[in-house]
Amino acid sequence: MKxxxxxxxxxxxxxxxxxxxxxxxxxxxxxxxxxxxxEKVVARLLCQRGVETFLPLREAKRPLSxxxxxxxxxxxxxxxxxxxxxxxxxxxxxIRSTAGVVHIVGTGQGPSPVPNVEIESIxxxxxxxxxxQPFPYLQVGKRVMVTDxxxxxxxxxxxxxxxxxxxxxxxxxxxxxxxxxxxGSQLEPWLGGGE
Numbered sequence: 001m002k003x004x005x006x007x008x009x010x011x012x013x014x015x016x017x018x019x020x021x022x023x024x025x026x027x028x029x030x031x032x033x034x035x036x037x038x039e040k041v042v043a044r045l046l047c048q049r050g051v052e053t054f055l056p057l058r059e060a061k062r063p064l065s066x067x068x069x070x071x072x073x074x075x076x077x078x079x080x081x082x083x084x085x086x087x088x089x090x091x092x093x094x095i096r097s098t099a100g101v102v103h104i105v106g107t108g109q110g111p112s113p114v115p116n117v118e119i120e121s122i123x124x125x126x127x128x129x130x131x132x133q134p135f136p137y138l139q140v141g142k143r144v145m146v147t148d149x150x151x152x153x154x155x156x157x158x159x160x161x162x163x164x165x166x167x168x169x170x171x172x173x174x175x176x177x178x179x180x181x182x183x184g185s186q187l188e189p190w191l192g193g194g195e
Contacts, residue, residue, distance in 0.1 A: 028113035031105040038100035054082040135179035143190040
């Protein structure tokens with residue numbers, strides 16, 4: 001079966017923060033791990049509960065027969081929905097008690113926030129409706145910044161695969177990434193740090 005690349009076509013978003021965080025008081029993004037193929041349901045249910053969500057989707061061809069295929073909208077990060085809130089005990093329970101939620105991604109000390117720069121980078125790819133596809137996450141490599149075009153200012157990694165260069169934006173906490181083809185002349189080493 002031939003894999004087709006897809007484009008990011010939609011996000012699900014709604015409402016703002018849900019409480020007061022004892023640490024910073026600022027809402028942060030968290031990755032919510034869902035049951036298999038429950039991402040859209042979880043995003044809808046969280047929205048109904050007043051939790052801001054972000055579910056990047058992409059268009060992909062699904063073969064029905066050798067002569068026909070159907071376009072479907074699939075999550076760019078299968079198994080994950082992103083939620084932005086101030087993670088109080090009330091907000092934590094509201095998210096965890098949502099049907100289809102397995103857990104909030106984190107370490108042994110509890111849920112870990114996803115840096116804003118990573119979510120904003122994915123959001124920019126979604127907004128530009130570029131031909132994006134899931135890509136293996138890179139643990140090694142240099143960070144670069146896009147210097148030209150509609151993605152100017154975006155920070156990610158550059159990789160070379162089959163004599164083509166790809167700009168990769170990843171979510172470190174999930175170990176997942178997406179890639180888009182760019183010219184090397186549009187990139188420069190990134191010297192920044194932090195969020």
